[in-house]
Amino acid sequence: MALKIYNTLSKTKEEFKPLEDNKVRFYYCGPTVYKTQHIGGLRGNFNADSIRRSLTYLNYKVNFVSNYTDVGHLTGDNIGDADTGEDRMEISARLEMKTPKEIADVAIEDYERDTKELNLLFPTTRCRATDYIQEMVDMIQILLDKNFAYQTNLAIYFDVSKAKDYTRLSGQKMEEQIGGAGTGDTTDTEKRNPADFALWFFKKGKHENALQTWSSPWGEGFPGWHIECSAMSKKHLGDTMDIHMGGKEHISIHHTNEIAQSESANGVNFVNYWVHNEHLVVDNKKMSKSIGNVVMLKDIKEKGFDPLALRYFFLQAHYRSGQNFTWEALDSAQKGLINLYEQVASLGNKVGETNKEYKNKFTEKIEDDFNTPQALAVVSELLKSDLPNENKLATILDFDKVLGLNLSKAKEKIPQEISIEELSPEIQNLIKERQTARDNKDYQKSDELRASIIDKGYEVKDTPEGQKVFKKLTADS
Ligand SMILES: [Zn+2]
Secondary structure, three states, X not given: OOOEEEEOOOOEEEEOOOOEOOXXXXXXXXXXXOOOOOHHHHXXXXXXXXXXXXXXXXXXXXXXXXXXXXXXXXXXXXXXXXHXXXXXXXXXXXXXXXXXXXXXXXXXXXXXXXXXXXXXXXXXXXXXXHHHHHHHHHHHHHHHHOOOEEEOOOEEEEOHXXXXXXXXXXXXXXXXXOOOOOOOOOOOOOOOOOOOEEEEEEOOHXXXXXXXXXXXXXXXXXXXXXXXXXXXXXXXXXOOEEEEEEEHHHHHHHHHHHHHHHHHHHOOOOEEEEEEXXXXXXXXXXXXXXXXXXXXXXXXXXXXXXXXXXXXXXXXXXXOXXXXXXXHHHHHHHHHHHHHHHHHXXXXXXXXXXXXXXXXXXXHHHHEOOOHHHHHHHHHHHHHOOOOXXXXXXXXXXXXXXXXXXXXXXXXXXXXXXXXHHOOHHHHHHHXXXXXXXXXXXXXXXXXXXXXXXXXXXXXXXXXXXXXXXXXXXXXX
């Protein structure tokens, strides 16, 4: 058996061969911290965590670096529409009448809380772009010295015509590359090619009032978004790394530009395996403020769900497949997770030996481009097997190093029955009304009342002895 990873560059699954023995140098393009991440963004982070955990499980020593972008990511960057570009940090800062640093601090705090609740492991190194301005300046200087970059009155640009095989990651033809791809003021008449992208913006023109600027050998200004990842990954992982990961929207612009910069500056191959995750949609629609379907982790908790139910939901789809979030799907994920906790809890306390046959099966799925949905199927198979309970327990706890579902705490995670007298008068009333509805065979009303009870963080079960109420699984249970 050997680990295979789908490489965007070759569009095939390739056998993984690390640069150095059993070590992995892994960079993940982290969030731009101008607002709290929604669950779509969190799914990308979960996918990276899942791959990192899998690599560790496969006995690699993983140096996992992830960044916070807190300057230079313009609104037009992802779509290559540079004319509309404004720094996302500054838009939020102006709207909320705060400094960009205050905006970033809040978004980072939210992000670290949310990722912790989803049981994502903290990166080996977490780097914040504004702490690496000197490294970016150094790299831009190399690009200028080697003639890959040029300076105009408004910015320093990377000259894409000089990059070797510039569009090889996306496979697009140069003509298909959107005009003005990357950043830069396309009204800059001194710009040589529309696809040239900015490495450094001067505090001039439309950026005259930029809130975050630094001095540089060429003048006051701020870095472009793409150079940040090139400079930070070089600092922590060296000129060449094993794995670079991010959302698939980064293929044609952000990662294409990172390759151009890093390889031109360093003169060696930048990344051996390019990994891209697909997106999450909500009710089959892209999440957007205008549709009003943006879901945050706090919304999930407010409805009484355990953040780990979302983790369990994420585990059910492969990272290269899209996933459709609905509240019904989350509800079944939570039920599935509770069921798993109940089964694990029923195995007792004695931890025996990890079963080799099931470990091999599980490993095979993980080694097949990190196939967590199939790894979950091995978990079910194991639980149904006739292995002794203590060995089942040992094996499933071993799998949990990848799954991250806190299965060692299964007993505490099982919802506890609450006697109706202990509930608040409001809930007690709902229970009484529901009993009346059931007595009158008004099942529609009964279902509506159940939904209200669930909304308050409880679960109701109908048993021969009447309704029983359980505390829904939540973060602190
Ligand atoms: Zn990046």
